[in-house]
Amino acid sequence: MKRYIACLRGKLFAQWCALRGHRIRIGPGLQLYCKLDIRGPGLVEIGSNCQVHSIWGGSKPYVTIYTHSPESHIFIGDNAMLVAVRISSRFSIRIGNDILIEEAGISDTDFHSIDRDRSMPLDETTSKCAIQIGNRVAIGAKSFVCKGVNIGDDTVVAPGSIVTRSLPTGIFALGNPARSLAK
Amino acid sequence: MLYYRLARPNVHIRFPFFVYQKVRITGPGSVFIDRFCAVYPNLFEGLTIETLTPTAKVSIGQNCALGGLTIRCRDHVTLGERCLTANSLIQDCLFLHPGKVTSKSIDHLALVPAPVKIGDNAWVAAQCCLLTGSRLGMDSVVALGANVYQDEVKEFHLASGNPLGRPVPISSVLRLTRLRS
Numbered sequence: 001m002k003r004y005i006a007c008l009r010g011k012l013f014a015q016w017c018a019l020r021g022h023r024i025r026i027g028p029g030l031q032l033y034c035k036l037d038i039r040g041p042g043l044v045e046i047g048s049n050c051q052v053h054s055i056w057g058g059s060k061p062y063v064t065i066y067t068h069s070p071e072s073h074i075f076i077g078d079n080a081m082l083v084a085v086r087i088s089s090r091f092s093i094r095i096g097n098d099i100l101i102e103e104a105g106i107s108d109t110d111f112h113s114i115d116r117d118r119s120m121p122l123d124e125t126t127s128k129c130a131i132q133i134g135n136r137v138a139i140g141a142k143s144f145v146c147k148g149v150n151i152g153d154d155t156v157v158a159p160g161s162i163v164t165r166s167l168p169t170g171i172f173a174l175g176n177p178a179r180s181l182a183k
Numbered sequence: 184m185l186y187y188r189l190a191r192p193n194v195h196i197r198f199p200f201f202v203y204q205k206v207r208i209t210g211p212g213s214v215f216i217d218r219f220c221a222v223y224p225n226l227f228e229g230l231t232i233e234t235l236t237p238t239a240k241v242s243i244g245q246n247c248a249l250g251g252l253t254i255r256c257r258d259h260v261t262l263g264e265r266c267l268t269a270n271s272l273i274q275d276c277l278f279l280h281p282g283k284v285t286s287k288s289i290d291h292l293a294l295v296p297a298p299v300k301i302g303d304n305a306w307v308a309a310q311c312c313l314l315t316g317s318r319l320g321m322d323s324v325v326a327l328g329a330n331v332y333q334d335e336v337k338e339f340h341l342a343s344g345n346p347l348g349r350p351v352p353i354s355s356v357l358r359l360t361r362l363r364s
Contacts, residue, residue: 056209
């Protein structure tokens with residue numbers, strides 16, 4: 001029953017996004033088990049058969065996808081499962097197929113400079129800050145993926161990790177900064 | 184307490200239970216909170232307990248101060264008496280949806296939930312994660328931002344780091360502090 005309601009909710013949401021314009025493109029088969037909040041002037045594309053879930057205990061129990069500039073682009077592949085994820089983009093975030101992201105934050109910008117004026121960082125560019133997450137990646141709860149990170153296919157990021165550097169294909173990463181766990 | 188007594192028979196909270204921030208207990212498993220526990224606000228969060236399976240069991244001892252704690256349980260999570268917790272996460276499974284993890288880089292035994300056991304008088308600081316198979320001994324302390332995964336922290340030891348470094352006996356730390364002062 002819940003699945004039928006989620007599918008119906010997904011279809012209605014996709015149609016509503018289509019009415020809003022071409023900046024939000026949703027593939028078929030979206031299942032919404034909770035609120036999906038998409039805001040901003042950038043382009044957001046979500047692939048087919050994605051699922052959006054909630055979990056209590058974080059700052060927001062639903063999924064938020066925010067773009068902060070007209071040039072920003074968030075692309076999420078097929079069969080993704082997003083559980084209370086917070087995605088913020090000023091440049092580009094590409095997420096592959098068959099991924100699981102639980103209660104994590106993904107941001108391709110620091111928003112503020114470390115200089116005294118705390119203004120928007122001037123040295124950020126798409127080539128330096130774009131985030132790429134491969135296929136079949138799993139990211140655990142309370143994790144954060146920072147700008148400029150490239151996570152390879154089949155990589156698993158344990159809960160509580162902060163990913164500041166790119167991770168290769170097929171590893172199990174844990175820690176702050178996240179690194180391969182030799183166990 | 185009254186709400187859980189009437190609406191959720193699998194949740195048993197003993198009187199008195201002091202609540203200063205929101206408490207949310209969901210899921211089909213059983214939850215037991217002993218007497219004189221208190222939920223304080225910590226980073227604006229209260230207590231959240233989510234049991235993910237009908238056989239999940241969360242047990243919290245007497246006189247615990249629970250501030251901003253989130254517990255997600257598939258198997259067993261046990262807190263002893265007089266535990267002190269801050270805005271942290273206790274999760275006895277690596278992922279809430281293990282069936283969705285298709286990567287071959289992780290041994291699928293690692294996805295099997297393992298009980299988390301916290302001894303009496305333990306202190307879990309803010310922003311910590313206690314994951315699958317963590318065991319904290321009596322009087323132990325987990326420092327800010329630590330991440331405990333399949334590790335054991337012995338009695339009266341201090342653990343810190345993400346990933347967790349080698350726990351240090353608190354008696355040595357106290358001795359060094361006294362020498363410095």
